Every structure is written in structure tokens, then in C-alpha cells.
Amino acid sequence: MDAFYASVELLRYPQLQGLPVVIGGRRRRDDDALLQDHAGLPLAEIPVADFPLLKDYTGRGVITTATYAARQFGVGSAMGLMKAAKLCPQAILLPVDFDEYRKYSRRFKEVITEIAPVMEDRGVDEVYIDFTDVPGGQRDGGRSLARLIQKSIFDATGLTCSIGVAPNKLIAKMASEFNKPKGISVVLPDDLQALIWPLPCRKINGVGPKTDEKLQAHGIQTIGELAAREPGWLIEHFGRSYGAWLHEAAWGRDERPVVTESEPVSLSRETTFERDLHAVRDKAELGAIFTSLCERVAADLQRKGYEGRTIGIKLRYDDFKSVTRDLTLEHYTADAKTLRQAAGLCLKRVDLSRRLRLLGVRVGSLRRQGTEDVAPQQQFAPASASLSAMDSGADTLPLF
DNA sequence: TCTGGGGTCCTTTTCCTT
DNA sequence: TCTGAAGGAAAAGGACCC
Numbered sequence: 001m002d003a004f005y006a007s008v009e010l011l012r013y014p015q016l017q018g019l020p021v022v023i024g025g026r027r028r029r030d031d032d033a034l035l036q037d038h039a040g041l042p043l044a045e046i047p048v049a050d051f052p053l054l055k056d057y058t059g060r061g062v063i064t065t066a067t068y069a070a071r072q073f074g075v076g077s078a079m080g081l082m083k084a085a086k087l088c089p090q091a092i093l094l095p096v097d098f099d100e101y102r103k104y105s106r107r108f109k110e111v112i113t114e115i116a117p118v119m120e121d122r123g124v125d126e127v128y129i130d131f132t133d134v135p136g137g138q139r140d141g142g143r144s145l146a147r148l149i150q151k152s153i154f155d156a157t158g159l160t161c162s163i164g165v166a167p168n169k170l171i172a173k174m175a176s177e178f179n180k181p182k183g184i185s186v187v188l189p190d191d192l193q194a195l196i197w198p199l200p201c202r203k204i205n206g207v208g209p210k211t212d213e214k215l216q217a218h219g220i221q222t223i224g225e226l227a228a229r230e231p232g233w234l235i236e237h238f239g240r241s242y243g244a245w246l247h248e249a250a251w252g253r254d255e256r257p258v259v260t261e262s263e264p265v266s267l268s269r270e271t272t273f274e275r276d277l278h279a280v281r282d283k284a285e286l287g288a289i290f291t292s293l294c295e296r297v298a299a300d301l302q303r304k305g306y307e308g309r310t311i312g313i314k315l316r317y318d319d320f321k322s323v324t325r326d327l328t329l330e331h332y333t334a335d336a337k338t339l340r341q342a343a344g345l346c347l348k349r350v351d352l353s354r355r356l357r358l359l360g361v362r363v364g365s366l367r368r369q370g371t372e373d374v375a376p377q378q379q380f381a382p383a384s385a386s387l388s389a390m391d392s393g394a395d396t397l398p399l400f
Numbered sequence: 401t402c403t404g405g406g407g408t409c410c411t412t413t414t415c416c417t418t
Numbered sequence: 419t420c421t422g423a424a425g426g427a428a429a430a431g432g433a434c435c436c
Contacts, residue, residue, distance in 0.1 A: 026404080062404050077436095082401040096404090123407090123436040208434045241410075242433095270405060310428085320403070324430060360405090 002142060003258060004116070004129035005172030006149065007180075008108050008161035017181075020070035020091040022054055025061035025081050026274070031095035048092045055089035057081055060272060064096050068181070101125075104157055111152045116145070120258045128169050130258035141165065146184040170254035171196065173205045192252045197224030204249050211238070211246075226250040263366070264306065268314075269296045270360025276318045279352035286359070290347075291340055293361040298336035301363060305370075307334040308363035311342035315350060316358035324362075325349045332367060339363065 034050060061081045073088035084091070105124045112127060113119050116137070120128040129149075131137035137145050142165035153161055160182035164175025171187050174196060178185040187195055201223055202212045218237070220226050226234075227250035235243035248254070271293065277286050301307060311333075312326030325346035333339065343361050 024404080058401095060402090060404085062402095064404080078403075080402045083403085086401085098405095126436065206434070210433060239411080265408065266406095268406065272404065312429090322431085326429065328428065358404090 002130070002132055002137070002165065002167055003169050003172045004131050004142065004146065004149075005164045005166070005169060005176045006112065006127050006129055006146075006161055007163070007173075007176040008125045008127075008153065008159060016048060017067050018069055019048065019067060020073065020088055021048060021067045021094060022063050022070050022075060022081075022084060022088070022091045023066070023094045023096055024064040025057060025093060025095065026059055026272075027095060028059075034095070048094065051092055051094055053089065054081065054085045054091040054093045057085060057093055059274060066091075098124075104159065107157050108153050108159065108161075111156045112149060115149055115152060118258055118260060120260060128172065128258045141186045141188070143184055143186060150182065150184070168252075168254040169256055169258065170205065170249060171252050174199065174203055177203070189252070193224070196252055197222060197227060199223050201226050201250075206245070206249065211242075214238075223250050263368075264304070265366060266310075266362055266364035267297060267300055267304070267306065267308070267366065268312075268360055268362035269293045269300070270314060270358060272316075272358045273356070276355040276357050278355050286356070289359060290343070290361070293359065294340040294343055295336045297361050297363055298334055298339055301334035301366075302369075305368055306366045307332040307369050308366045309333065310364040311339055311346065312362040312364065313343050313346040313350075314358070314360035314362065315356050318355040318357055320357070322358075323350055326362070326364070328365065332365075332371075334369060 037050075059081075063075060063077055063079050063081060063084055065077055066075050066084075070088055070091050073091070075084040075087050075091070081093075101124050109119065109121065109127060112129060116129045116131050116134045118130040118133070120130075122128060131142065131145055134145060139145070146163040146165055150161055150163060153159060162176045162180050162182060163184050164172040164178065164187065165185070166172035166175050166187040167189055171192075175185040175187040178195075200212075200221060201207050201215050202209075204223065207215075214237075215221075215226065220229065226246060229247070229250075231244060231247040234246050237243065238246055271289065273289070279286060309330070309332045310326055310328045312324055314322060314324045316322045327342050327346050329338075329342060339361065
């Protein structure tokens with residue numbers, strides 16, 4: 001099976017590439033007005049001069065993406081804005097505009113499915129495509145079809161993209177990074193040693209900073225060095241499942257199909273406060289945020305037509321340590337008050353003496369709304385909590 | 401001056417019941 | 419009544435990705 005992996009550089013405005021531009025940060029008051037002024041303008045034509053400089057930004061937030069000109073200064077995705085401002089104070093700071101990105105995301109995916117219908121959605125700016133059955137898909141090793149897709153996306157959106165073509169998703173994803181920002185790379189099975197093995201392990205989709213650090217501690221830097229290790233050794237050090245997977249990945253083996261449809265597993269909303277808050281001192285403010293998160297999750301559920309029965313909270317303390325608590329109800333719900341009540345019970349099980357920087361509300365065990373109310377299979381008496389039963393006690397005042 | 405928000409998947413721990 | 423094993427479900431945490 002041959003797979004395309006197409007990575008679309010949705011956030012990297014082509015016309016801005018010569019300028020140091022950083023996108024990210026928390027939404028500020030002026031941002032909505034500025035974005036409103038430019039509503040309807042193609043991303044690339046937004047007059048950047050209207051936006052502030054990175055050095056004038058105060059507050060929390062990270063970089064979502066940056067132009068290549070900005071990256072020259074060492075700034076990049078996920079970096080704190082205050083740190084980035086030290087490295088590149090003259091960069092222009094654009095606010096994130098997810099509504100706009102979603103529009104472009106839909107458009108470029110429509111363009112692709114018209115050409116190659118077997119497409120897996122991997123987020124706002126990336127997809128996998130199985131072009132095995134696309135007419136002409138095999139011509140020139142897939143380059144013809146890749147070029148057609150690139151051109152069609154550019155014509156429809158003005159955005160450029162990189163495409164990797166390979167026998168499976170794992171290699172296609174790596175190949176798509178060979179020729180950024182708008183290249184096409186074809187990797188054949190025989191290219192494994194020459195093109196893949198010299199790369200650092202971190203380039204494998206699924207090897208993150210933790211695993212990479214551990215691999216390096218064992219003297220493994222490149223994918224080739226990883227491939228040279230015995231599967232048994234990898235399993236011993238990285239676990240049965242992950243160790244075996246590492247070995248397969250290093251040898252370029254990946255059997256995962258391109259998945260065109262999937263159901264959501266959970267749905268959540270979370271927010272980082274502008275300043276750390278305390279459960280007692282900032283009780284009113286926290287309470288309002290908490291309720292609003294529950295209402296937003298409920299609205300999301302209803303809008304998308306789902307309901308769930310595992311309600312959870314997440315909080316992050318001022319030292320950046322996170323904890324989660326959750327609670328499974330007997331019945332599915334998409335109701336804000338019910339969520340709020342269950343989440344409130346979860347809150348009682350965490351340490352609230354320390355200052356908080358983030359609060360989140362999550363609903364899991366989703367099913368489509370309107371599904372017949374068949375109780376989840378339960379061999380024994382339900383271990384899950386009954387809201388009404390817990391509610392009967394005196395200790396039920398919401399904490400916030 | 402640190403470090404967003406929305407997800408998925410996996411492993412380990414805990415709890416419950418027989 | 420206590421004890422312990424076994425196994426499932428739920429809870430908690432962590433790694434990773436876009």
C-alpha cells in the first residue's frame with residue numbers, strides 16, 4: 001500500500017515569509033477588533049503593520065507557529081512568548097484565529113477528497129492520503145498526483161504544502177518534512193538506509209522528548225542506531241508494546257491503514273488564567289470560570305450531538321504539576337448543570353490550598369445523543385457513583 | 401518571564417466483587 | 419468473620435501529536 005502524507009503549512013503565510021512573524025499568545029481585547037477589521041481578507045493579505053511587536057507583549061502564552069525568518073532567531077512553536085521576545089523582540093505578533101484556520105482547513109481537505117477520497121484527518125493542517133486506487137496515482141512514483149494536489153490547494157486557498165510519498169504512513173510523514181516548505185519527497189522501501197537511518201530518532205512520529213532523552217542516554221542518536229538494537233533489548237528497556245513498536249518503526253514497518261472516519265472519545269475545555277488564582281481568595285472568579293467551562297463543554301456536546309458519562313476535571317498548580325479527577329455517572333448527559341455538579345464533586349478530591357494556573361473540564365465515554373438508553377454492561381453492581389445519592393448529603397455545596 | 405488548548409492512546413494503580 | 423486470589427472497571431497519570 002502506498003500512502004501520501006500531506007502536510008499543509010496552513011499557518012505560514014507565504015507573503016510573510018521574509019518577515020519575522022510569530023503567531024500565538026493569549027487573545028487580548030484589541031485582537032478581536034483587529035481581526036474583525038480584516039475579516040474576509042485572505043490570511044496572507046492581512047496588513048501586519050497593524051499588529052504589535054513581540055517585545056510589547058505582556059502576559060502568558062506560547063508561540064503557535066513562526067515564519068522561517070523568525071525561526072532564524074531561535075524562536076519556534078511552543079516557546080513561551082516572553083522568552084521569544086528576548087530572542088527576537090522585533091518580530092510581529094499576530095493573534096491566533098482558529099475560526100479562520102478551520103475555514104481554510106475545511107477547504108484544503110475538500111480539495112484533496114475531490115482528487116483522492118481516502119483521506120485521514122490528522123488535525124487542522126495535516127492529512128494522510130491513500131492513493132492506491134486513485135487513477136494515475138502511481139505515475140512517476142506518485143509525484144504527478146502530489147503536484148496536482150499541491151496546485152489545486154494553492155489555487156483554492158493560496159497556501160503551500162509539503163507532501164511525502166512512501167509505502168506507509170510512518171515513512172510518508174517523515175518524507176513530508178524533507179523538503180519544506182513546499183516540496184515533494186518520494187521515499188521507496190530501498191531508501192530506508194540512505195534516507196531514514198541517518199535521521200535522529202526524534203524524527204519518528206511517536207518518539208517524543210522523553211523517549212529521545214532515554215535513547216540518547218543509551219547512546220542511541222539515529223534511527224539507524226535504533227534499528228541495530230535487538231528487539232529483546234528494546235522491549236526490556238521500553239516495555240513490551242512500545243519497545244516492539246520502536247523496533248518496527250526503525251525498520252520502516254507500519255501497517256496502519258488510512259482511517260477515514262472516527263468517533264470522538266472525549267471532549268474538553270480548559271483555560272490558563274492570566275494570573276494564578278487561589279481557591280479561597282479568588283473564589284468568585286474561579287467559580288465563574290468553572291461554571292463557564294462546564295457550559296462550554298455542554299454546548300459543544302449538544303452542538304456536535306454527543307453525550308457522555310465520565311466527567312472529569314484537570315487542574316494545574318503554580319508549579320506546573322497537573323492532577324486530574326473523574327467520576328463516572330450512571331446516566332449519559334450533555335447538560336451543563338449536571339456537568340457542573342459532577343465536576344464539583346471531583347474538585348472536592350483535590351488539594352485546593354495551592355495556587356492554580358489552569359482549570360479544565362472534560363467529558364468522556366461519549367456516545368451519540370439519542371442512542372437508546374441501554375445501560376453499559378455491568379457484570380456486578382454498578383461501581384459508579386450516583387449523583388443523586390451523593391447529593392443527598394449535607395456536604396454538597398459547590399466549592400467555588 | 402518560563403511553559404496554550406484540544407485531543408488520543410497506553411500503563412499503572414485502585415477499587416470492587418466474587 | 420477473616421483472608422487472599424483473580425479479574426474487570428474506573429481512576430490517575432503520562433507521553434505524544436497538531
